[in-house]
Structure formats: C-alpha cells, structure tokens
Amino acid sequence: MNSKKRPLPQNHQPPLQQKHHASMAEEEDLDEDVFLDETLYEEESQVLRDMEERESLASRLAKWKRPALSQPYMSQSQGVVFQQLEIDYVIGESHKELLPKSSGQAAIIRIFGVTREGHSVCCHVHGFEPYFYISCPPGMGPDDISHFHQILEERMREVNRNSKVPKLVRRVEMVHRRSIMYYQQLGSQPFLKLVVALPTMVTSCRGILDRGIQIDGLGMKSFITYESNVLFALRFMIDCNVVGGNWIEVPVGKYKKSAKNLSYCQLEFDCLYSDLISHAPEGEFSKIAPFRILSFDIECAGRKGLFPEPTHDPVIQVANLVTLQGQDQPFVRNVMTLKSCSPIVGVDVMSFDTEREVLLAWRDFIREVDPDIIIGYNICKFDLPYLIQRAEALGIPEFPMLGRVRNSRVRVKDTTFSSRQYGTRESKEVTVEGRVQFDLLQVMQRDYKLSSYSLNSVSAHFLNEQKEDVHHSIISDLQNGNPETRRRLAVYCLKDAYLPQRLLDKLMFIYNYVEMARVTGVPISFLLSRGQSIKVLSQLLRKARQKNLVIPNVKQAGSEQGTYEGATVLEARAGFYEKPIATLDFASLYPSIMMAYNLCYCTLVTPEDVRKLNLLPECINKTPSGETFVKSNLQKGILPEILEELLAARKRAKADLKEAKDPLVKAVLDGRQLALKISANSVYGFTGATVGQLPCLEISSSVTSYGRQMIEHTKKLVEEKFTTVGGYEHNAEVVYGDTDSVMVQFGVPTVEAAMNLGREAADYISGTFINPIKLEFEKVYYPYLLISKKRYAGLLWTKPDKFDKMDTKGIETVRRDNCLLVKNLVTECLHKLLIDRDIPGAVQYVKNTISDLLMNRMDLSLLVITKGLTKTGDDYEVKAAHVELAERMRKRDAATAPNVGDRVPYVIIKAAKGAKAYERSEDPIYVLENNIPIDPQYYLENQISKPLLRIFEPILKNASKELLQGSHTRSISISTPSNSGIMKFAKKQLSCIGCKALISNSDRTLCSHCKGREAELYCKTVVNVSELEKLFGRLWTQCQECQGSLHQDVLCTSRDCPIFYRRKKAQKDMAEAKLQLDRWNF
C-alpha cells in the first residue's frame, strides 16, 4: 500500500527549493532518504557579497563563536563524549576505509551533539543497515532462501529502476524469532530477516511482499511484514541502545576525522556503529550539556489591511537571543534591522540598507553562533518559512543554508499532523539539519489547555506579565519613521524573542523534554513533531528486541474494529455537601490493572486457542469483557514489564529528587519522574488507538472493564462495611465515582474523622485487590458542590488543619468562549460559597452583578468575547458573530480589521428587534467610542444564566427564580446611542444634574427645585470624578510600566490584555466626567 514513490532527483540541477506535499498522518511514518549530493549547492557559484562588508560583519559575529578546541581534541588523542540531540541519516558513498568490503550508496547515520566543554559534534556512523522481518514459510531450506532472494531482487529492480546500488536486497537471513501477537506455546519460529540497501527500500520491499510474490513451489504468496514501519534512525537507536538525548562516547582510535568537512561542527568524524558506546542517563551522564539555544523573532512590514505575505512584504527586523543551557541570562542579544536604528542599551544593533543584507547577516549569525536548539513562538509555522520564502522571492539562493551541513539548504514542506489526542493541525515542517527546533507555541498547545495561545496570554498566564502588543498595521508606520521609531520596534521585537526563552526556563521544557526523550527512547525532535504512539512503540520495540519478539506491521484497520466501552462514571448525586467527602483514588489505575492481570499482546489467547490449547483455569485470567490472557507464570507480558520498569524508575527518581540538592539535578529528576508518569499512562492509550501502530482492543477494553468492576466493587464494599450496623457512627454513602476515584461521604462532621475513615477504607479495600492495584486515600473535599458528572467544586484538604486550595472541575472558570464576567462571577460565587460559607452573600453578589449589568455599570472588558478567525467569511457555513464583525470592520477600515489568524474580540450590542445574534456583534473599541449600548439581556440569558444555575441549583430551591428574577432585575438603564440615525435629529439640551429636568439657562447646573441639594449633588459628581481619576492613574501607569518606558507614549493595543478596554474606557469616561464637573464652575 505504501508504494508512494518519490520522483528521483535530477542531478546537477537541483530545484531551488524542494517542496514536498506529503500529507502525513501521524501514524504513517515514512522514511525519506536525503541524498547527500542532492542538496549540495556549489559554493564556488555562490554570489559572494562585498568582501569588505563581510569581514566587518564577520568580526562582529566572531566574538560569539564556540570555545576553541583543546589540543587533545585537535590531535585526536582523546575519545569524544557528547550528548546527542539529533539523529538523522543521509545517503552517501559507503566509507572505503571503515567498510572496505562494501561499495556504492549506503545510509549514513548522522549524530549531532555537544560535548561537555560546549564543542559541537557531528558524528557519521557507518555500517548500520536497514532491515525488517517476515515469517518464514514452513519448509523453506537454504536453497529456497537464496532463490527467494533472487526473485525479490528482481522485483525490487522493477520498482527502483534508477537506483545506483549494486544490490538492493543485501541479505536474506534465517533467524529465530516469535511474533509478539498472541500467546504461543512454542518458543520461537523461523523468520527471514531482509536486509536492504537503503532505508526507503524497506517500504518498497514491504509493498511487494504485501501484494504477494510468486515463489516456486509455493505459488503466489503475500507476507505479513514485521518491524517494517520503524524509522531508520529509530531502528539505529534501538539496536545501539541509544535513547533520545543521552551521552555517546566514541573511544580514541575508533574514529577517523572526516577527510573533507561536510558540516560546520567543530568535531566531525566517521566511525562504525559497533564502536559507539551509549551511556545510560545515570549519574554523570544524566547531566545536560551546555547547549546553545537561540530564541528569535522577526518583524515584517505588512501592507495595510493584509497579513504579511512573503511574496510582497519585507522582513524588517530579526531579534536574536542566545542562551547557554543552564544559565539564566542570554549571552548574545542582538537585533538586525532594515534601515538605521538607534542603539539600545545592552543590545548589539546591526543595521543594513537592504533586505538581502539583513537576511544574509542572519544566516552568517546562525552559522557563527551555531545554535543547537532554535526556539521561538510560532517559528515553525511563521518565522522560519517566511524567511525562507522571502529569500526565494528576493532571489537569494544562498540564504537558506541554515543547517549544520555545509551547502545544504533548509527544506520546507507542508505537513498535516493528526493525532487522536491533539487533533489535526496543519503546519509547515522546516528541516534545519542538525538543529532541533522547539516551537513554544506547539509545546503550549500540546502540554497545556489554555483559553488563548497568543504569546501575550501565555506569558500573562505563566510569567504573570503582560506583553506589549503592537498592531501589525502600525509596524509599517514605525518602520517608515526614523531611527527612533525603528528602535521602538526593535525593543518590541526583542521582547518577543525573549519571552519564549523565559517560558522555556520557567516551565523547565529542556529538562522535561530531554528526560521524556530519554525515558521513551525517541529523538527529541520526535516529541514535538509526532504523536504519543511513537513513544510507546519505541519502548515496545526495545523490550521486544530483548525478548526475541518481533512486532507485526498490522494493516491500518481504521475504525473498523469499532470502539469499546469506556471508563465508567458512577451516577453523580448532585448536591451541596456540607460534610466532608473523602476521595479514594486508584494510584495509576490502568497501568496497575495491566500489571496485575498480565495484559499484553503476548499473553492474549485467541478464542481459537482457548479451545485448542486446553489451558488450565488457574493459569489464565478471563477479563470482564470476555477476553482470555495467560498469567505470568506461563508467559510474562512485556507491557506489564515496561510498566513495572517505568513505575520503579519513577519511584527511584522521586526518591533521588528528595535527596538532591543541586537545583539543576533536581530539575532533571523532576522532569524524569514526570516523563515516566506520562509514559506509563500512555501505554493503555496505545493499545486502544484504532489508527495506531499496534492497536489491540482486547487489551484496552479489558483494562476499562476491570476499571469499571473495581469502581463498582469499591462502592459496594464501602457501603457494606461502613454502616451503623457495622459499628460505625453513620452509614457511608458513595456520592460519585469517576474513572479512577470514588467520593465517599462517611457522614462524620470533621475533616480529621473523614480522613481516618478514608485511610481505613483505602487499606481495607486495597487488601481485596491483586497487587499492585492499590486504593489510596489522598484528599477530602469539604464542602463539596457536586453539580453533575465531571462537574464539581470543593475545598481540597490533605491535612486536617487547613485546606490546600479550591479545586474545580468542568466549571466555567477557564472556558475560552465565555466573557470574563462569567469567569469572575463563577469564581467569586464559588469563593463565597465554599470558603466563606456564605450562601446569602453569594446570592447577593449575583444579584448585584446582574443589577450592575442591567444598569449598564459593567466594565466593558468583562463583556468581551473573543474568537479566533480561522478562515474568511465565505468559508464558514454558519454565520458566526466574529466573522460577520470582521467583514463589517473591513468595510469600515481595512487597515485595522482583523485578518485570518487574528483573534476577534466583540461584544453583543442592542439592535433592532429580531436581529440575529451574529448581526449584533460589535468591536468593543467602536462601542466605547460611540456610546453604543450593549445588550444586557443577551449576557444574562446566553452567558451567565446557565453556569450560575448549575452552581446554585443544588443549593437553592428556586435558583432560577431567586437569581434571575426579582427586584434587582427591574431597573434597566439604556444609554442613548450618540450616532444612530434618529439621534441626528435630536437637539441636545442641558438638563439638571439632580433631576434631569431640562434647564433653559445654560449657565446653570441645577433646576430651581434641586438648588437646595447643591452640596449633595456636587459631592456625587466630584466623588465620581475622583474614582475615575484613581482608576485612570492606576491603569495608565501600569501600561507604562509594562512597556518599560516613562518618557514614551503607550502604543500597545493588546486586546488580550485585561486592562486594554478599561484603560480606553477610563480615558473617555474621565474626559466626560471632567466636563460634567466643569459645569459647576459657573
């Protein structure tokens, strides 16, 4: 099936840029050969820039070079120990000295890494060959094998006509292996190991065997292949015991310095794969080398109203920060600008007259600084492809040589990444050879559920810092200004480059990802570009190899196998519990089940075998879902073994973590224990992924069925044992149960008593389970508001004297399509209900808020709803409020209207009766400027009522009546629109400040009736002014602080910032209030 053939490259005339439109699903990992000479670009033909200019730039860049090599390295009198970061392969001529026997093209593994001293390393590994297995047809002798080899070689020739390899199928060997699938009584069976010349040939060979091949005496026969879907680099890692990000040693004398340096690395050499020493990440080798991390950001000058396009819009600035892993400050800060730019303190500003120079300076910079990891925000989808496509548009063929391999161009291709867990995402894959890309946006999207992924809101969330946001429509204006305005832009650009680095440090991504790579054994780059299953597969393959097992390449069955029953959730008894609720949790439930019942591919007995094999009942487990697995005395499963190792390693890491003093060691260990936990939990998912590498629904459905049984069992035991009949004070009641936890109300009034009973119950029930399934008691909720399945809130207690925090699940505190009002209201209500235990207070708070909303006293920023504009209006099938608004804004002013990819903030305004909600959306700024009344009813009905009722229904009898109807909903104020049609005919007249009666004499403030209340009414006006002044001051000085300058105006238009609209509104309200106050000065 995978007969997709890549057109062979026309030699000597390489296309300027290779673009592969390979739509790759996650699970369809294909090897793709890169030919060493294919992408080579002749240096001689390179258009060199003015030599002098180059030299001056070179001297500026030279100070950031890597440390020079010491003598032992120079003379090759010491071995090389380095931490590898990236492993790939190229096709080149096989090494004549190292492999004297072979000739022609071969796959050469390339390992890039860094030594302890900070030297960059490129290691070419020779002699490792791609291979896979098929099961050997019975009765095949050595002669048959060589015959089979011949036939296969012929068939392969037909497919790979242009190949210059003398022998496509190098060897066919008979080996003894066993398939991982199903329990088998026999020890091993004959398999054929097919060794091919190049990695891509694995795929074509598999295709041939899949379709079937004519063999004498056997006729047409098709074969199931084994391990034919393992990427070549991963295959190498598995066979050499190399895990992602570990240390590799090449002993002295075992490597040969490359005759001609193919890369820009300081140490480049060739060696044989059998000479590599791979160190397990323990002790000294658990450390992390001083990687160079480049964080960068670019600015483009877009045209008015359009998102920048590489074919039109220039790159005007590139800001770079380089940090050594383990240090807290970057050692390089610079910015490259198009046109002059005023200097910036502590930053190397490099200005150029042409874009070409900017781009080439950046390329030179990359080459000199030689970063191991490139980070940034959205660099994979935007910055890197933009730079490359821009260089293409400008005709600078020498630009995209950013990798570590000399004269090799960076390649861009579109990929679609789809995974059950992360959904489908389109992205561009830019391969920069030898450098790992780590796009913080992708990481955030993978690891965190956030309401918005803009750099601003992410930094607000994690760094508690707002980011200044300059709208792209003014970037061009700043660029076209003077050196000062460009400096302003550069400062902004630098900040955008710095934030990803700070996020990386703060969230310990380097540690966590390196550890994840080490635990799962995949290269670091796989962690971001691929899904979960490759990680499990890598572990499975490693383990299988030890056990002489081979893994079949199962045809993608799609969803044919159907789904299975998921985890169980006990019926939630909704209510507000004012007595402590103890929570009994199963510790790592699914992994424990797999271990306890020995669930694995290799322990599963087929229904057929159940009948045939006559297994003794004490040797098998029949799972609640009806499957049969053998117990570990007959055959120990390898999944349980992997899990045991993972959990044992986690225990060890946690113990070491307690002992560790050095913060860097701690970071490594913490990253490791986290990686181990995640890995253990993803094994179950791997068996259930129907489009995965090796789905086995028998396992996953057995796991969930055991899980269900255990929850039910726990409920039964708790309710049987803890009763007044059994000698306890109260009857225990299970109020709710989720996937791996059960909530019990023991009826006791204090947290301490509930904790004691919880512990007792956990111990008692654990005793009834098979090891290592264990029920743990961890926490008590008190009070506990149970709304429905998967929705609850409560105060969480782990010690009897003080609660730890408020814990909520499934409640509108972080939904992205709600306005801030909902979040604030819900949070505040829960706070009042749970912490203050003040139900009337919470009700009053809701009423006040509703009244404020109806009286138009609500802060507008709380009402803003934000949605991302993913495509243009025509592409949406249903009319959506934000899309309609974007259209309308484009008609108003194309320059500031949101574009595809932007987030569109809007509020719902009052409009003609019967107007649809999507017609009533409006730009908050426009609303502020034009005094447009918002529609409080919409917010009341469509935004706040549901979440509120959900919370209050378990507490109040007539929640809806109590909260949403009543006197507080009666007074409604409608502000007058200032520019609607009818108002153009209205005449403005002054009215009395006291009673709104019209006054004829415009010198006066009050009508004659209100004259006596002058002092009171004045106080009211002036207090209003005073409040606004207070707010005005706080808001505007905050923005000054955020932008980091006192003497410059605030430019920021970040609509993600919570105070953006407030600041605008304060400014406008202030002006109005001041006018009002001035009326008193008659």
Added chain:
Amino acid sequence: MAAMEIDTESNLQRKQSVYQLMDEGFEIQKEMYRGQQYSQIYFARLHLMRTLLYSLLPNWKPQLPVCTVLGLEKGKECIIVGTLFKHMKLKPRVLDEYSKEKSAAPLVKPHNFVHQDDHLVLEDESGRVKLRGNVLLPSVYVTGIVVALHGKETDAGDFWVEDILESGLPDQIELPLKSGDDKYVVFVSGLNVGSSVSNPLQFQLLVDHITGHLGDEKEQSIAAQIVQVVIAGNSVEIPHGLLNGQNLASKDQSKMSEPIKELDILLTQIAAGVPLDIMPGPNDPANFSLPQQPLHRCLFPGSSTYNTFKSCTNPHFFELDNVRFLGTSGQNIDDLDKYSEAKDKLEFMERTLRWRHIAPTAPNTLGCYPFTDRDPFFIERCPHVYFVGNQDKYETRLMKGSEGQVVRLICIPRFGETGIAVVLNMRNLECHALSFGTQFSS
C-alpha cells in the same frame, strides 16, 4: 450689647499681614483630558530638571564628560542625567486583580512595599540602564526623581554609580527683618467633621481659641496675634457608601450633607475673625488627582460669603508678609512612606526639597493630572515654611540648605485623632503645638 461691655476696656485689635496667593501653577482650568498620557509630564520634568542639573555640573565634577544612557561605553567614567525608575517586587499592580488564582487567604495589605530585591534604573529618552553600587540606595529613592549620576558602565552592561547629584534647594528670598512683631499662623488638618472618631467639642474649642473666645486676657492677646489659619485637608468625612450612583432617599441626603453644614458653621465663625485658607485632602469631596482643585464654594454657603475665606488647591503656595509657605495635605509624603524608607516623616520632606520636587512619585503611584507641557510639582521657589497635613504625630525641624536657605518643616497631625493644631511664629519661624483636650480630669 450688654455682654460686650465686659470686653470693652481690653478691646484687642487682631494683627494683620499681607497675603499673596501663589497657586496659579496648581490650578487646572483650561486643561482637559484629551487622550494625553503620562509620558508628557515625565518628559517635561526631565527637560526642566536636566537643564538645571546641567547648570550645576561645572561646580560638581567639571572634568567628567556627560553622556546619554545610549552613549555609555564600558568602563568609561562619565555623568548621566535621567529619571529614576524603581523596580519593586511588592508594588501592587492593577493586573493583580486578574491574576489567575484568587488566593484563599485574604490579601494582607502591607503598609510599605519596599523589598530587598528592589533595584533602580535610570531612564532618559535614549534608553534605560540598570543602576548598581553602594551609594544609591533603592530604599531611599523612588520612581520619578531626576538626578545626575557619576559612574561607569560595567561589563554586565549595568551602570556602577560612584556619586549622585540631586537638584538641591532652590534659591530663597531673604526673610523679612527680625524686628517684626510676633505673628502666628495656625495649621490644622484632619478635622474629620462627621466622623465617629472626631470630637465636635475639640474643634469648637479650637475655633473659640482662634477667635479669642477662650481663656483669659493673656491668652486672648496671643489669639489676637493669629493672622492666618490654614486647614490642610480632610476637613470632613462623608459616608462614601451613600454615593454609589443611586438616587438618595431624603434621609440619606441629610446624612450626607450634615457634616458639610456643620463644617461650614464652624468655618464661618473662624472666617468672621481671621483669614482662613482651606485645602482639600484625600477624603474631602474633591477630585483625587494632584493637584487637587479647591473645594467648591457651594459646599460652604455660609463661610464663603466672607472675603477672608479662601478655598485653595492642594498643594498650596502662598506668601504672608514676604514669608513663603508651601504645603500639601499629606498625600505626597504618605506615598513616599509606602514606596521608600526614612527614619521619620520629616526626612521624607527634606528629600522632596533636596530633589526639588514635591511629588516625585506622581504619576507613578500617586494620582496626578496628565499635564502636557509642564510639571507643577517642580519647586521653583524655596519656601520658608513647608508643611504637610494629616500625619500621625506632630513633628518639626529646621532644615538648612547649602546656600544658606532655612526652611521650617512641619508635620501637622490629624486633629480629629490627636486634638493638636500647630502654631508658627512668623517672626522667628518657631513652632509649637496647640493641644486641646476635652477630658475632665481632676
């Protein structure tokens, strides 16, 4: 008429002095909110004070070159002039309202936000530089001061400060000849009429003393030498809860206007006899931002009919018989107290004079009108008396400037809580407290 007879033989004549109001700079009349930002007042301040500092440099360190922040070169000694900005870890921010997790424990509001990790940066139009060194203590300085610094850029790109030059006190006009008679100015603040803690009788005693209705002949003769009364803020406390935008019930209307009426009655008694200046304070029915504008005359229908009654701005600058007075209702010093440290309030006052700026923390932490082309808080003329209202206790000290300037510093305590007013003798700038007690003790 009969009652007057008792006093006829000792009919005392109240002394008088020449009063000149100099508040023009603090008045906001034509200025409007037109979308201007705070950068402009910083800009105006920097320009004004840099010119001044530049003129002082030849007498300070003439040999050193003057640089901008951008022009700094590593290791080269020079002088830079700019606005200080203090990074403060504990400074409350409006964004904290939105922080993701509302902590379960109530937020403790510290009185002082100084933290040992605070650091200073110097900013001019060209950029910012982090300041280091042992001379410039972050706990002493605050955001908004313009200073000249001598030092050099370190390898880390910071600026190592060797020495500091502040603007210093401006020139002072000479005090009038000492031969003059004793003339007294009474300062009072924090009357808090209408508050639960203030004692109406205490205030009445003060009024009676000032107007000469108290004590024997000697005491009355002293009272006759009072030429001016200054009320430095927080005269009245109106219940803020009532002012939430809803129309008031008539019962509440009176609750609100009652304290103001009461104040007006007492002020009328003073104004009938002695010139009276009233300044707004943070709790008065006035605007919030500095400079606070005069309390509206409509609040004082009685006292405002006297031409001796003057409603003034805060800060307030005036001259009496050529003695110059400058004072605030306390916000400037209270704010310094939150964002810096000193041994007493008088030290904060001294600093503001030495920095030649009454309210450096405005607009950063102290509310302030966004001026566009001027900085009214810059101290152009050196006062002889510098007073600050609404302080915890009465304190006073004489401060001497390098050019022979002499300034009387006064912290006026809150009268409502302490029963203390402050009396200053204009002849010799001597000062004493006037304490009123209403407890009957044996």
